Amino acid sequence: MSGELSPQAAPSEQGYEGALRPATLAEFVGQSKVRRQLGLLLDAATLRQHTPDHILLAGPPGxxxxxxxMIVASELDxxxxxxxxxxIQHAGDLAAVLSALTPGEVLFIDEIHRMARSAEEMLYxxxxxxxIDIMVGKGAGATSVPLELxxxxxxxxxxxxxxxxxxxxDRFGFTAHLEFYSDDExxxxxxxxxxxxxxxxxxxGVEEIAGRSRGTPRIANRLLRRVRDYCLVHETPGDTESVRAALTLYDVDQHGLDRLDREVLAAVVERFGGGPVGLSNLAVSVGEEAETIEAVVEPFLVRAGLLTRTSRGRVATRLGWQHVGAEIPEHLFSV
Incomplete structure (x- = not known):
């Protein structure tokens, strides 16, 4: 069957993800302020023929x-x-990476806050x-050997x-804080x-996906690929009806909540009377790790106005009760 792609030739999901990444600042959508700031930093470094300042990118995943x-490296060639x-769990891990860098190379460290403390001190x-200083030998005979990078x-x-x-x-010359995207972006x-x-x-159909993407391009691209698959298999056009059917199949509701989001919100409302409930109890009640609830689920529920955090624990808002479809006890929200 010569018309079919071989497994080696067929693009994987990772290949699609890479193909969707913009290659230049001009192609990058959103984060307009950060793009202008970063563009100025890179242009100035190119004109001065110097290595740009170190850059810290902070913000939610996706x-x-x-x-x-990748764009920084591409713009600098x-x-x-x-x-x-x-x-990077030991200083030696970092030393191996740093000593292998070529002049002007861009080193990207994702989740840099999770580096080992000894490696952080070497990085300063x-x-x-x-x-960097490399320790040679052990005990009283150990000596520090400086290594130029x-x-x-x-x-x-x-x-x-x-x-x-x-x-x-403080050692980063430029810090960019990335914000969630608007539906238009x-x-x-x-x-x-x-x-x-x-x-x-x-x-x-585009607007339908955008409204369910939680302000996050990574989620938008993922949902688009699932809608594409649905339309391909069911031989339907990419219209609103097909988009809604596909996202319903994948448990993404009209506000962007997925199965776990709804389980957490329902647990707060139905099992704990709207809260307050502590993080550990909430995690046990839905069978998930507390870190997953705190880092992945909770930020979106709070941002969507469905949940609030108090000193005593998590509390469902009036909107949260409405989303679950539970009858709202008026004494909880009486003025």
């Missing part, structure tokens, strides 16, 4: 931190080395003076900027991705 790091904080000197630009990404120690945060992201995927989707 807003484009990794993509921006320099290679990119990618690693992550959890992968590397960021300021482009050198090639000038590089560090791009650090974090979803928890408050966990970065001040000495590390997400619609632009979806239209661009649909063109690249050669998927014909109506304007109403």
């Amino acid at each position: 807003l484009g931190k990794t993509t921006l790091s 320099k290679p990119l080395h990618q690693t992550s904080g959890p992968a 000197l590397a960021m300021e003076d482009f050198k 090639s000038p590089f630009t560090l791009v650090g990404a974090t979803t928890r900027a408050g966990l970065l120690p001040n000495p590390l945060r 997400l619609s632009s992201v979806i239209r661009r991705a649909a063109r690249l995927l050669e998927f014909d989707i109506s304007d109403q």
Whole structure:
């Protein structure tokens, strides 16, 4: 069957994800202020023929931190080395990465707040003076050997900027705080991705996906691919009806809540009377890790006005009760 793609030739989901990433700042949708600031930083460094200042990208997952790091390397026409904080658990791990960098290379460390403390302390000197001290030997006979590094630009990404120690945060010359996207910005992201995927989707279908994407381009692109699959299998056009049917199939409601979001909200309302309820009890009640609830589910529910955090625990708002479809006890919200 010569007309079919072989498994090697067929693009994977990871391949699609990479193909949807913008390659330049001009192609990057949203974060207009950050794009202008970053563009100025890179243009100035190019004119001065110097390595740009180190860059810290802070914000929730899925807003484009990794993509921006790739764009920095592309705009500078320099290679990119990618690693992550959890992968650097010893100073030696970091020393191996830093010593292998070429002049002007861009080093991207994702979740940089999760680096080991010993590696953070080594990074201080590397960021300021482009050198590190390596301990040779053990015990009383150990000696410190200085190692000169090639000038590089560090791009650090974090979803928890408050966990970065001040000495590390202060060594970044530019800090960008990425914000959630508006529905209009997400619609632009979806239209661009649909063109690249050669998927014909109506304007109403685009708006439907944008409204359920939680202000996050990564989620918008993922939902678009699921809608494309649905339309392909069911041989339907990319209209509003098909989009709604596909997203219903994948448990994404009209506000962007998925199965776990609804389970958490329902637990607060139905099992704990609207709250307050502590994080550990809430996590046990839905069978999830507390870290997942705190880092993934809770921020969106709070931002959507469905849940609030108090000193005593999590409390469902009036909108939260309405979303679950439960009868609202008036004494909870009486003026």
